[in-house]
Amino acid sequence: xxxxxxxEGPVTVSESxxxxxxxxxxxxxxxxxxxxxxxRYPGEGLQLLLKVITAGQKGSSRGFEATYNKExxxxxxxxxxxxxxxxxxxxxxLGPGGSNAKLTFGKGTKLSVKS
Amino acid sequence: xxxxxxTPKFLIGQEGQKLTLKCQQNFNHDTMYWYxxxxxxxxxxxxxxxxxxxxQKGDLSEGYDASRExxxxxxxxxxxxxxxxxxxxxxxxxxxxxxxxxxxxSGTRLTVL
Numbered sequence: 001x002x003x004x005x006x007x008e009g010p011v012t013v014s015e016s017x018x019x020x021x022x023x024x025x026x027x028x029x030x031x032x033x034x035x036x037x038x039x040r041y042p043g044e045g046l047q048l049l050l051k052v053i054t055a056g057q058k059g060s061s062r063g064f065e066a067t068y069n070k071e072x073x074x075x076x077x078x079x080x081x082x083x084x085x086x087x088x089x090x091x092x093x094l095g096p097g098g099s100n101a102k103l104t105f106g107k108g109t110k111l112s113v114k115s
Numbered sequence: 116x117x118x119x120x121x122t123p124k125f126l127i128g129q130e131g132q133k134l135t136l137k138c139q140q141n142f143n144h145d146t147m148y149w150y151x152x153x154x155x156x157x158x159x160x161x162x163x164x165x166x167x168x169x170x171q172k173g174d175l176s177e178g179y180d181a182s183r184e185x186x187x188x189x190x191x192x193x194x195x196x197x198x199x200x201x202x203x204x205x206x207x208x209x210x211x212x213x214x215x216x217x218x219x220x221s222g223t224r225l226t227v228l
């Protein structure tokens with residue numbers, strides 16, 4: 001089946017440092033999956049951070065970027081300079097083009113940014 | 116903007132008890148979902164519904180029933196709670212289709228004594 005593997009947390013970085021959270025996927029049943037990063041901030045519900053539906057494209061939001069790399073089956077999340085407000089749990093997910101009901105989520109990576 | 120409201124936020128039950136979780140959305144979305152999240156694991160789909168009175172089983176539907184009597188609401192029933200079960204149940208909604216954003220509620224945390 002399909003699967004998503006992401007950096008095992010918790011991850012702790014200092015404010016203004018750079019960040020990368022790795023995400024690799026295996027899409028055995030989907031030729032061209034859609035890729036997502038969702039985030040859950042403390043006390044809030046899970047929400048979409050960014051998505052990319054075309055291989056080779058980059059998505060960005062709130063200073064975060066992720067590039068859909070079909071060759072390496074990766075969708076790593078990066079930020080050049082993190083802030084304390086970025087402390088959250090980040091989830092990588094993949095899904096087929098036709099239905100959100102088949103989304104496969106990774107286990108989540110808890111990020112703590114210290115000031 | 117809209118909101119997804121899940122009730123209750125915390126649910127404590129006894130082994131064998133039937134427990135119901137409720138979810139309301141005011142986005143006017145067609146599709147609603149119930150996910151289960153166990154500690155250290157990804158979200159797993161229990162049930163989803165693409166329209167009023169429709170129900171589709173996810174990967175984890177055994178032991179659960181669901182009901183979508185109105186477009187705005189989607190309830191989940193744990194038919195027989197298992198002792199020492201602890202999980203967070205997340206409700207979500209989205210427009211129908213692929214690559215659409217899912218909007219999540221804050222979750223219901225279940226503890227079974």
